[in-house]
Amino acid sequence: MKGKGTRRFKESMTGFFFLLPALLPLLVFWVGPVLYSLWLSLTDWDMMSPEIHFVGLNNYKSLIGQSDFMAVLRNTLVFALGSVIPTIVLGLLAALALSSARKGTRIYRMVMFAPYITPMVAVSIVWSWIFEPRVGILNYVLSFLGIHGLKWIQSRDTAMLSVIIVTVWKQVGWTLLFYLEALQKVPGNLLEAAAIDGAGKVKKFLKITLPMISPTTFFLMIITTINSLQAYDQIQVLTQGGPAGSTRTLLYYYYQEAFESFHTGKASAVAVILVLITVILSLAETKISKKYIYYE
């Protein structure tokens, strides 16, 4: 008995030493900070003063009453919907095209995925040259379609659209990869059976393929939404939240409050709101994807 006990103890100790090298930074730079942010969001701290005052939910209350915070929320929603939907739809269309092309799939896939691994800052700079209103290539191309004089990142009407274009361009290859995997798993005999029954291409897609890949669609929707909440680099390079705050999203607002205005308490409240939204989205993901697994 005693031998078993010490062996167990030894095993636990080994486990502890295996865990430690990652556990330490995880606790110090992840778990601890998240909890500490929660506390800071209830204070009026400004990052400098030695004293921290507890102010309860005041930060949250003042955020909700503030019209520019509401604008920030609206921008975040517009950005999320505007980037998630095209990313998913285009990724699916590209995957459908790719999976019906037998040859060259690998090269097409490689090209379409390439933007995903490049640094957002660098590609945003390239895009800001493409968006240049006077001599930029985009306005030149659009002029053939009769569209003239768009100001892209310099106008509050089109700045968000510009940020969305860059974001979608960069991540569409990522959704493509997941859809390619999902499409491979759609059983061919089902599609053949439907074809024998006289179902056309569109019908086959709507009645068989689309439902079969819906778990992937749902997963991608949630993940790209969570990612869109974390968009920063492209906004920082292209518009810095402007013009007139038209591209200021939740995360961008957080950084301005935290590291430009030093409203640490208020910024932490924004961070907590961001965490809450993320948690709700991912809970929805796990709940619904579990349901799907049972259905299959």
Place this chain on the structure above:
Amino acid sequence: MKKKDPIISKIVLHIALIFLCFVVAFPFLWMLTNSIKTKDEIWRMPPSMFPEIAQWNNYKEVFSDGMFLRYIWNSSYTAVICTIIVLVNSALFAYALTYIHFKGKKVLFALIMATYIMPSAATHIPSYMILSKAGLMNTHAGYIISCSASIFNIFFFMTAFSRINTSIINAAKVDGAGHWQIFWRIVVPMSASSFVTLGLLSFIGNYNNYLWPSLILRDKEKYFVSMGLRSFFSSQGAYGMKWGTIMAACCCIIIPLLLVFFFCEKWIINGITSDAAVKE
């Protein structure tokens, strides 16, 4: 299939795909050709795809003060160190969660799950305070320490390790091998491909990192590529003149990564879509 000519529809499909690839790759091509244009050609209307004569002056200008090599070095060496640390400690952590019995395993697993999707923004203010208290502000060491854990890697390794046939591990145990030996002699070699994939992904992630390093690094000599590029971009005037030089600078940052991707495409793509990554 029967109605239309299959060859024609094939051709149409490939034309569509080539067009799509061209659109996706266009910003890279445009960056490349603009980086070798003269100033006149850059501002000429209508724009031309290629310059009349390739100009390399833009590149000379980018490297003239030696700062870009510095940025590339800073990003590369910190990314390598972070990658090695994160590979080793995540693998050890995943091994413990997969093969070692200890109390509180479930709690720990739940904790890791909960932090997995956490936006890193929520950690930035406190992490910033910790680094400044520790005197590690404005140092690469501070960056490396604060980026030395990856929950994504832990998950990835856990799935990879759980696929290893347990009978091999049990046999090693019977032969008297300890966890340390099992880890290095069996588990690591058997999941070598996961190490390659995660190594590449973490290197790329660190190399591209912008937000967090830009909060903690102040001195120009310590900048990473994205920060260096960003400040170069503003110093050349965002709406100013030197687009050719700016494009050359972007090429210097983006092309090495595209080459890495080109040669390691299989590893990177498999890593991203493997079930280990996110689905489980």
